[in-house]
Amino acid sequence: NAGVTQTPKFRVLKTGQSMTLLCAQDMNHEYMYWYRQDPGMGLRLIHYSVGEGTTAKGEVPDGYNVSRLKKQNFLLGLESAAPSQTSVYFCASSYSKAEAFFGQGTRLTVV
Amino acid sequence: GQQLNQSPQSMFIQEGEDVSMNCTSSSIFNTWLWYKQDPGEGPVLLIALYKAGELTSNGRLTAQFGITRKDSFLNISASIPSDVGIYFCAGQGAQKLVFGQGTRLTINP
Numbered sequence: 675n676a677g678v679t680q681t682p683k684f685r686v687l688k689t690g691q692s693m694t695l696l697c698a699q700d701m702n703h704e705y706m707y708w709y710r711q712d713p714g715m716g717l718r719l720i721h722y723s724v725g726e727g728t729t730a731k732g733e734v735p736d737g738y739n740v741s742r743l744k745k746q747n748f749l750l751g752l753e754s755a756a757p758s759q760t761s762v763y764f765c766a767s768s769y770s771k772a773e774a775f776f777g778q779g780t781r782l783t784v785v
Numbered sequence: 786g787q788q789l790n791q792s793p794q795s796m797f798i799q800e801g802e803d804v805s806m807n808c809t810s811s812s813i814f815n816t817w818l819w820y821k822q823d824p825g826e827g828p829v830l831l832i833a834l835y836k837a838g839e840l841t842s843n844g845r846l847t848a849q850f851g852i853t854r855k856d857s858f859l860n861i862s863a864s865i866p867s868d869v870g871i872y873f874c875a876g877q878g879a880q881k882l883v884f885g886q887g888t889r890l891t892i893n894p
Contacts (some may be wrong), residue, residue, distance in 0.1 A: 721826070764827050768882070774818075778825075778827050
């Protein structure tokens with residue numbers, strides 16, 4: 675049972691480049707989340723989804739877009755990367771509104 | 786938006802000591818969760834609390850869901866070296882799961 679899998683694990687982007695982070699879960703969870711983690715800031719919610727085909731904004735959605743075309747996948751897109759988006763990104767999923775399980779994270783550096 | 790205030794931000798203790806940390810919020814939550822994060826890893830769930838006033842233990846860990854539904858605490862008894870890490874509280878509201886800033890625990894042997 676793989677749980678929550680994030681790809682890639684590491685990435686370096688140049689300012690202005692675009693990329694997509696993939697989150698896949700094999701637990702048939704309805705809820706999925708994308709967070710970013712910065713030193714001293716804890717985990718801040720970027721976007722989330724309560725089911726296939728639905729997405730909603732979290733605390734810090736600007737500069738990001740998401741899609742949930744399939745229940746098991748939640749994609750996070752950066753259309754034009756900025757140095758302020760250098761962070762560690764975590765995906766999580768849950769059956770209900772709690773007990774979220776996390777992936778291993780994606781460390782993104784924008785230069 | 787919903788804000789969680791977690792304290793302390795960091796703790797430096799001796800092995801064997803007890804640890805206490807807490808979270809407060811201006812909003813009411815339906816569920817409180819406590820997670821631990823080791824370096825280079827994602828957070829791992831320690832304890833989940835579902836009812837106001839609920840007191841739950843998991844080994845040396847004890848957590849409580851405050852009566853007002855706006856706060857929670859986590860206690861660790863008789864700390865050991867593997868307790869080192871960052872501890873996060875999280876509150877579940879209508880749909881979103883939001884996190885505190887974390888408490889970094891360092892243990893001196």
